[in-house]
Amino acid sequence: MEAGHFFVLRAAARWRLIARAGIWLCALVCSVAVHAAPAPDLAALAATERWQALMHVNPGATLRGVGTSYVDDDDFFLAADGKADPAAELRATWQALAPAASPARCRFPARYRFLAEKLGWQEPEPLAHCDDYKAWRAQMPIGRLVLVFPAAYLNSPSSMFGHTLLRLDASAEPDAVWLSRAINFGAQAGGADNSLFYIWRGLAGGYPGQFSVTSYVEKIRDYAFVENRDMWEYALNLDADEIDWVVRHLWELRGINFDYYFFDENCSFRLLELIKVGRPTAPLMTELRFAELPVNTVRALYDADLVAQRRYRPSKARELEALAARLDGDERALAAALREDTSLAATPRFEAYPPPRRHLIAQVAYQALRLRNREGARDPDVARKSLALLRVVQRNPAPPDAPASPPAPPESGHGTQMANIGVGRRNGRDFLSFGYRLTYHDLFDPMTGFLPGAAIEGLDVQLRIDEADGLALERLDLVNIRSLAPRSDFVKPISWFVHAGLEQAPVAHERRALGGFVQGGPGASWRVGDLFPYVFAVARLESVSGEEPGAALGGGAEAGVAFQAESVQWGLHARWLEYTAHFSRLRTGITANLPLSSENALRGECSHETWQRDAVTGCSVSFRHFFD
Numbered sequence: 001m002e003a004g005h006f007f008v009l010r011a012a013a014r015w016r017l018i019a020r021a022g023i024w025l026c027a028l029v030c031s032v033a034v035h036a037a038p039a040p041d042l043a044a045l046a047a048t049e050r051w052q053a054l055m056h057v058n059p060g061a062t063l064r065g066v067g068t069s070y071v072d073d074d075d076f077f078l079a080a081d082g083k084a085d086p087a088a089e090l091r092a093t094w095q096a097l098a099p100a101a102s103p104a105r106c107r108f109p110a111r112y113r114f115l116a117e118k119l120g121w122q123e124p125e126p127l128a129h130c131d132d133y134k135a136w137r138a139q140m141p142i143g144r145l146v147l148v149f150p151a152a153y154l155n156s157p158s159s160m161f162g163h164t165l166l167r168l169d170a171s172a173e174p175d176a177v178w179l180s181r182a183i184n185f186g187a188q189a190g191g192a193d194n195s196l197f198y199i200w201r202g203l204a205g206g207y208p209g210q211f212s213v214t215s216y217v218e219k220i221r222d223y224a225f226v227e228n229r230d231m232w233e234y235a236l237n238l239d240a241d242e243i244d245w246v247v248r249h250l251w252e253l254r255g256i257n258f259d260y261y262f263f264d265e266n267c268s269f270r271l272l273e274l275i276k277v278g279r280p281t282a283p284l285m286t287e288l289r290f291a292e293l294p295v296n297t298v299r300a301l302y303d304a305d306l307v308a309q310r311r312y313r314p315s316k317a318r319e320l321e322a323l324a325a326r327l328d329g330d331e332r333a334l335a336a337a338l339r340e341d342t343s344l345a346a347t348p349r350f351e352a353y354p355p356p357r358r359h360l361i362a363q364v365a366y367q368a369l370r371l372r373n374r375e376g377a378r379d380p381d382v383a384r385k386s387l388a389l390l391r392v393v394q395r396n397p398a399p400p401d402a403p404a405s406p407p408a409p410p411e412s413g414h415g416t417q418m419a420n421i422g423v424g425r426r427n428g429r430d431f432l433s434f435g436y437r438l439t440y441h442d443l444f445d446p447m448t449g450f451l452p453g454a455a456i457e458g459l460d461v462q463l464r465i466d467e468a469d470g471l472a473l474e475r476l477d478l479v480n481i482r483s484l485a486p487r488s489d490f491v492k493p494i495s496w497f498v499h500a501g502l503e504q505a506p507v508a509h510e511r512r513a514l515g516g517f518v519q520g521g522p523g524a525s526w527r528v529g530d531l532f533p534y535v536f537a538v539a540r541l542e543s544v545s546g547e548e549p550g551a552a553l554g555g556g557a558e559a560g561v562a563f564q565a566e567s568v569q570w571g572l573h574a575r576w577l578e579y580t581a582h583f584s585r586l587r588t589g590i591t592a593n594l595p596l597s598s599e600n601a602l603r604g605e606c607s608h609e610t611w612q613r614d615a616v617t618g619c620s621v622s623f624r625h626f627f628d
Contacts, residue, residue, distance in 0.1 A: 040119055042094060046087035049280035054110055054249060055086045056273050058285035070265065070273070072208070073257040078104070094119075106130035110248035110277070133251055140181060140213075140250075141170035142243045145278070147271065147301060148182075148219070149232040149294055149410060152451050161440060161456065162294040162410065164268045166275075167216050168247070172235070180216035183250065185209055185270040187260040209260030209270065211253045220313075228317035228371075232409055234298060237308040242278035249277045268297035275306070282306060293439065295449075296628055298411045312406040316374070320367045320490060322404035323360070331361050336489040338365040339372075342388040356399035362392040368490040413449025414599055415626035416440050422603070422622025426466075433474065433620060435462035443482060443562050444569040444593040445626075446601060452564050453484030453525065453532050460501075473514060477501040484534050484562065486527035495525040495534060505544050506609060506616055515544030523558075530565040540577055554579035569593040585611045599626045 045051060052058075056070040069076075069083045076082075078096055082089030093111050096104035105112045105127055112126065127133060146167040166183035170176060187207035220231070238246070259265055269292040272284045282304040301307050314322070324332055331353070338344050338361065350358060366389040373382045418437040425431070438459035441450050460477040478501045485493035498520035504512040523536030536558040543551045560573030570592040578584045589607035596602060606619040 040094070042090050043087050045118055046090040050114055050245075050277075051086060051090060053273070053277045053280040054114065054252075055082075055089060057086055058273065058276075070258060071256060072259045076252070076256050100126075101129050106133050108252050109133060110245060110252055113245070113248060136251060137247065140247050141168050141179060142240050142247060143171040144169040145236045145238050145243050145246065145275075147234040147236060147275075147298070147307075149234070149298055151230040151232070151410065152454060152456070164271055164294045164297050165219065166271055167233070168243070177216050177220070182214050182216040182219045183271075183274070184212050184214065184219075185258075185267045186212070207260045208257040209265070210255065210257060211250060211270070211274075213250065228315045230315050230318055230407070231313040232298075233311040233313065234301060234307045235309040235311070236275070236301065236306050238275075238278050238306070246274055246278040249274065266292055268292045268294045272297060272300060275301075279306070293416050295410045295413065296416060299628065302411065310409060312409070314404075314406070316367070316371050317491065320364065320371055321488075323367060324364050324488070324490060325404075326360060326399075326402060327364060331357065332364075332489050335361045335364040335368065338362065338389070339369045339385075339490070342385050342392075345388070345392045355396040359393055359396035359398050362389050362396065364490075365389055366393060371491070408449045410449050412598075413441075414446050415628045417628065418445075418624055418626050420462075420603070420622045420624040422620050424618060424620025426618030427616050429466050429468060431464050431466035431620075433462060433464045433622065435460065435474075437461070442480070443484075443564070444571060444591050444603070445624075446593070446595040446598070447564050447566050447569065448598070452530075453486060453527070453562070455480070455482040457481070472504070473502065475501065475503045484525040484532045486525055486532065488527075495523040495536070497521065497523070497536060505542065506611055506614065507544060507547050508614070513544050513547060515542050515547075517542035521558075530563055532562040532564065533559075534561070535559045538575060538577060549581050552579045552581045552583075554585075567595070569595075583612055585609060600624065601626075 057068065058070065069086070071077075071083065077089055078092035079085065079088040082092065093104070093108065094115060096102060097108065097112050097115055100123065106129065109127060109130070115121065116123075116126065146169060148165050148167050150163050150165075152162045165185075167177070168181045168183065170179055187209050258270065272292075276282055276284050284300055284304055298307075324335070327335060334344070334350065338350070342365075344350055345358075345362065350361070353361065366386060369382065369385055369389065373379060416439050419435070420437075421432075421434040423430070423432055437457060440456045440458065441454075442457055443453075443455045457477055457480040460475070460480065461473075462475040463471060464474040465471045477499070480499045480501070482497040483495055485495050487493065498518075500518040502514055502516050505515045505517075507513050517540060519538060519540035519542075521537040521539055523534055525532055525534035538554075538556050538558050540554045540556075541551060542554070554577040556575065556577035558573060558575040560571060562571040563569060570590070572588075572590050574586070574588045576584070576586045587607060587609040589605065592604045594602045601624045602621065603624055604619070604621045606617075608617045609615065
């Protein structure tokens, strides 16, 4: 789901035009000879799972284009109606590929293999004239195909749900990745697009999406080092023959545009299509998909029995966190000071520690220094400090190894959709509530498999029925994102939140009205065990239907604490806002969540809000069910 890079040269578009012209010319010249031979039963072949996969025609797929190809580029098709008619496209492909030394074979090697196997074409070197394809193919290892899942990265709107890509390995050795190739699908977004504009265009299909192939080592650096993202790797049980289909088809997709939609036709959806080319019988695209999140892609691969092995690669920040956890408070403070002034390694304060502790303190200081200076040009002062710290590490013996346990894998978490039903009481009036959330996770949902301190919600609809007002929309959250990025002695990230939607706002004594709002702001958070205290600066713009003024701008602050353990989650918060229209609001609340199983939970909430001389108090309890 993140912006990819073009993997074709600048001349690729020109090459495609020339190749396409050659294909059509050859088809015209050879059409008489081709049609003189008995025509095969192409209609039956077009209905086979392999051809449907090569055409990106999926039996279930998304709300758009069911029964037609998901490719949105005329350069991919040889027939005028090839997008909507797989049989017509196969007929045009047969006409173009049948002649020996056809340029169409160089453009469509996977289609050629399909026809050659189905029609019994036997030629010793059918692609001998395809120099560009053979040169490209020589750089593509075929030993193992791995799905890679870099975990969520909230500071990038294209990666807030995580990301998926494929990796081609030369062998099954877990560390033999230096020659591996990364297969990525992403939106071709302009570099000048800001985050909000990117999200809007991504939701509306405003970007084309393309496949790209790059060095996997670059991806490790980008994800695990620069962006501090844990990476999960799922080795697939496709054999060399099935991987050959994937690689051949990947050549056919060079520079080909697909529509890109943030929620469904995204990186995860396209990778499932690509895997299905290798194993078309796999039940990967049989269900209607309203949203395709990376974690659901992993679950789909498990359901299709395609995962052979799972491996976890921690980010550099995670490695530093695990190493620093072995130090006490004084040792952590010394490591932070040593990062700034390496001469402290020669002071009595440092020498007073046993050699194994000195090794650990210096190792933490070194990793913290490298993490802080992971981007930008090489700094001679940083290089000097790094060398000095490494020398301290090397001359002190290491303590016994204490490897940190990996977190729960993302696929072990709760489902990405949620439905709830509950009861409550507000200012003496009973109510019944029910709702639905499309995605994904809030701060107080069960924590297994999710990033601590991170909440991402989209399209959360809550309805309420009470004895006086009947049925009404209580709240519609279009987007609600919170990032509680803990600060420590070694990293000082900025926490932030953004929240937009509709809600019932108090306007007079015991009267409320539906209003739109957008709010957000930066802040800071910390972590003490499972406890996350935080503070935010808050700016809010709101407009309540039928009320004056038409729009109100407010500013203030929010403080709270969130407790996130696997057995229970709870939180407290208080938010004060002063508006330019000369009124203020103070809202306090408490939330508690008790997981009942991996997919069910009980949620209790109470809140108290005051404005001017009025106040409203309410409490509720609800049952929440998660599903994919």
